[in-house]
Amino acid sequence: MDILVFFIFLAACFGAGATGALFPPGEWYESLDKPAWTPPDWVFPVAWTTIYLLIAFAASRVASLDGSAYAMAFWSLQIALNALWTPVFFGLKRLREAIYVLALLWLAVLGATLSHFQLDLWAGLAFIPYLLWVTVAGALNVSVWQRNRSSEA
C-alpha cells in the first residue's frame, strides 16, 4: 500500500464530499417532514468521513494488484455519483431525481464491494459500511420524497 496513492484517493473523496459543505442542509431540509428514524445531523459528516477513509484505504490496497480493473472502474463510478447526489438533493431540491442517483450509486458501491473482495479481504470489508450507509440513505431519500412531494423544486 502506497501512502501517496492513499492520499490521492482520499482527495477524490473530499472532492466529492466538498458538495456537502457547499450545499449544506439549511432551512429547507429542516422544514422537510422526515421519518422518526432519520439520523441526527451530526451523524452524516461522521459517517461520510469514516467511509471516505475506509474506501481510500480499500482503493490503495488493491490499485496496484493484478486484475484490479473492475475494482478501479467501480471505484471511479461511485465517486462520480457520490459527488452528484448532494447538488441534486440539496442544490436542486429534486428529491425524486436524487433517488435515481442513489439507486445508481448503490449499484456502483455493490460492484465496488464485490470487486474489492475478489482482490483483497480487507479492501472488501472496508466497503461494507459504505454499502450499508447508502442503503440507509436510499431508504431515507425515498421516505423523505414520499412525505414531501409538494416541497420538490
Added chain:
Amino acid sequence: MDILVFFIFLAACFGAGATGALFPPGEWYESLDKPAWTPPDWVFPVAWTTIYLLIAFAASRVASLDGSAYAMAFWSLQIALNALWTPVFFGLKRLREAIYVLALLWLAVLGATLSHFQLDLWAGLAFIPYLLWVTVAGALNVSVWQRNRSSEA
C-alpha cells in the same frame, strides 16, 4: 482492453457530466460579460463528450496493467473534481470558488496524463485534449470572474 471496464469508466464520466444537464447555462450565464474568445455554447457538450470517450478509453487501456495505481488514483480524483465544478459555477454561481476547483482539476488531469503516459502511449495521448480543454476552461473561468465580480452569488 475490456469493453465492460470501458463502459463503467464511461458511466463515471456521464455521472460527472450529468451536472451539465442538471445545472444548464441559463439567463444568468447568458448575461455574464464574457471574453471575445469564449467558445460558442454548442462547443462545450461536444468537447466534453469527446473528452469523456477518450479518458474512458485511456482508463480501460491501463486499468489492468501492472503499476497503474497512480493512474487510477488520479483518474478518480479528476472525475470527482469534474463533477464538482459545474454545481459550484452554474449552481452556486460562485465564480471564484469555481476557479479553485478548476485549478485542482488541472493538477489532477496533469497527474493523470503523466501517469497514463508512463503506462501506455495511447492512454497518455488520449488525455492531452482534456488537459488543453481544462486549461482553456480555467482561463475562461478566470476571465469571467474578473469581468463579473459583482454578479457573484
